[in-house]
Amino acid sequence: MRGPRYNPGMTAVFGHLNPDTDAITAALVYANLLRRQGLDATPYRLGELNFETAFVLREAGVDAPELLTSLPEGSAVALVDHNESAQSLPGLKGLNVTHVVDHHRLGDLETTQPATLRFDPVGCTATILLRLHLEANLPVEPLDARLMLSAVLSDTLHFRSPTTTAADREAVAFLAQVAGVQDVTAYALAMFAAKSDLGDTPASTLLKMDYKVFPFGAQKWGVGVIETTNPAYVFGRQAELLAAMQAEKGVSGLDGLVLSVVDILNETNRTIVTGESEAAVLGEAFAAVTVDHVADLGDRISRKKQIVPTLEAYFAR
Numbered sequence: 001m002r003g004p005r006y007n008p009g010m011t012a013v014f015g016h017l018n019p020d021t022d023a024i025t026a027a028l029v030y031a032n033l034l035r036r037q038g039l040d041a042t043p044y045r046l047g048e049l050n051f052e053t054a055f056v057l058r059e060a061g062v063d064a065p066e067l068l069t070s071l072p073e074g075s076a077v078a079l080v081d082h083n084e085s086a087q088s089l090p091g092l093k094g095l096n097v098t099h100v101v102d103h104h105r106l107g108d109l110e111t112t113q114p115a116t117l118r119f120d121p122v123g124c125t126a127t128i129l130l131r132l133h134l135e136a137n138l139p140v141e142p143l144d145a146r147l148m149l150s151a152v153l154s155d156t157l158h159f160r161s162p163t164t165t166a167a168d169r170e171a172v173a174f175l176a177q178v179a180g181v182q183d184v185t186a187y188a189l190a191m192f193a194a195k196s197d198l199g200d201t202p203a204s205t206l207l208k209m210d211y212k213v214f215p216f217g218a219q220k221w222g223v224g225v226i227e228t229t230n231p232a233y234v235f236g237r238q239a240e241l242l243a244a245m246q247a248e249k250g251v252s253g254l255d256g257l258v259l260s261v262v263d264i265l266n267e268t269n270r271t272i273v274t275g276e277s278e279a280a281v282l283g284e285a286f287a288a289v290t291v292d293h294v295a296d297l298g299d300r301i302s303r304k305k306q307i308v309p310t311l312e313a314y315f316a317r
C-alpha cells in the first residue's frame with residue numbers, strides 16, 4: 001500500500017512493468033484525460049524510467065509519475081499500454097480494472113465489473129489516446145501532445161517498425177503541430193541517442209529495461225529488447241549480459257530467456273540467447289543461425305509483431 005496520499009476513491013492509471021516511453025506517457029496523458037472527464041485519476045509508474053523516457057520528460061518539463069508497488073485489494077485501476085497480468089502490478093487479479101487502453105494482444109485480462117476497454121491495432125497507445133481526445137471533442141493540450149508525439153516516435157522507432165500504421169503517421173503530423181515541434185526527425189534522433197547512452201548501467205539493469213515475460217503454452221519465456229543506435233556498445237558487454245541472463249533465468253524459473261539487440265538505424269535484430277535450448281527454438285521457429293550465443297534474426301525488429309507471435313505459434317504446435 002502507498003503512503004498517506006493514497007485516496008481510496010481514485011483510479012490509479014499505469015502502464016506495464018519495466019516501463020517504456022509509451023507506458024509512462026500514456027499513464028500521464030490518460031489520467032489527465034480521465035480527470036478532464038470528471039474522474040479522480042492519478043498516473044503512476046511500475047518501474048524506473050529508461051534513458052529515453054527520462055529525456056522526454058526532462059525536455060517537456062514534466063515530473064515522472066510516482067512509483068507504485070502495490071494497491072489494496074479491490075482498488076480501481078486503469079491499465080494503459082498492457083493488459084496481461086504478467087506485465088502488470090502484482091496482485092492485478094484482486095484489483096478492479098475499470099479501464100484499459102492498449103494496442104497489444106489480449107492476454108488473461110479479467111474484470112469484476114463492466115469496464116471501459118479500448119484496443120486498436122495501431123503502433124502506439126498514444127495513437128489511441130489521440131483518438132479518445134478527438135472522439136470526446138476535447139482539445140489536445142500542448143504538453144499532452146508532446147508526450148504522445150514522443151510515445152509514437154518511440155514505439156514505432158519513427159515509423160521504422162512494421163507495427164507502424166497510417167494512423168500513427170497521421171498522429172505524429174497532428175501532434176507535432178499542436179506540440180510546436182518543428183523538426184520531428186531531429187527530435188526522434190535525440191530521443192534515440194538518449195536511449196542509447198547507456199553509460200555504466202549494470203548488465204542486470206540493461207536486461208530488464210525493456211523486458212517482458214510471456215506464457216507460451218506450458219512454457220514461460222522472458223524476452224528483453226535493447227533498441228539502440230550503438231549495438232557495438234551492447235555487444236562489447238555481451239559476456240556480462242549473458243551472465244545476467246543466466247542468473248535471471250535461474251531465479252525466475254523461466255524456460256527460456258533471450259535479449260534482442262535492435263539496431264534502430266540499420267533495422268536489424270541480433271538476439272543474445274541464454275543457452276542451447278533457446279538457440280534450438282530460434283533455429284526452428286525463425287530459421288535463425290546462432291553463433292557464440294548470438295542468433296541473427298535479420299530485419300525482425302518488432303517483439304510484438306515479429307518475435308512473440310512466431311514463438312507463440314511455435315509452442316502451440
Ligand SMILES: [Mn+2]
Nearest residue numbers: 022081125155
Ligand atoms: Mn506501447
